[in-house]
Amino acid sequence: MADVVMKVDDLDGTPIPPDGGGSVSFGFLGRHFEIDLSNAHEEELAKLLAPYIEKAREVATPAVPLGETDRARAQLLQAEAQRNLAAGRKPYDTVAAREWLQEQGIDFNQMGPLKKEFREIYERHYGLPAYDTAPQHPTKG
Known part of the structure; x- marks a missing residue:
């Protein structure tokens, strides 16, 4: 089915x-x-x-410069991830991860949150921190 x-x-x-x-x-x-x-x-x-x-x-x-490789894209995404984490945000947007997964022909459920196993494929490919990574703010007690 x-x-x-x-x-x-x-x-x-x-x-x-x-x-x-x-x-x-x-x-x-x-x-x-x-x-x-x-x-x-x-x-x-x-x-x-x-x-x-x-x-x-x-x-x-x-325009994307001619000859830009996946390595250059990875460097850009890694820098953006670090800025996002420093600002207390998730390291990357899962919309971009979904688009990349689709481009690679990876079949995943498009409804609901993107599952961890698929986020990890994207993270490994571009050398990104885990999506679940977030700055730990100490609690005041």
Whole structure:
């Protein structure tokens, strides 16, 4: 029996039919985000952002330099992971890990949190700290 994968609207938890919405990516304050939205919520977001987009300058996505290897990507991801950990955040975004796993043809359940075994494949490949790694803050007692 085949697994059925269905996206769910991240705002209200309702199922998104195959032709009824999808993933929306956006950036704000130097960070990049992705959210799954129904068509209605996509339109709502577009209306909210319209006045800002109208006044904003579109910036081209920087081109990846020719010849950049996986090693260079690993160095970038490792540096970002260290900055994230220092700021008390998770070392990397699991959205990127999911995309990489899909590109590698690794079959994983797309619903719910990314399982540890799949995070570890991504972490080993790029030499990243464990996703569960977080700064330990001593408790005051």
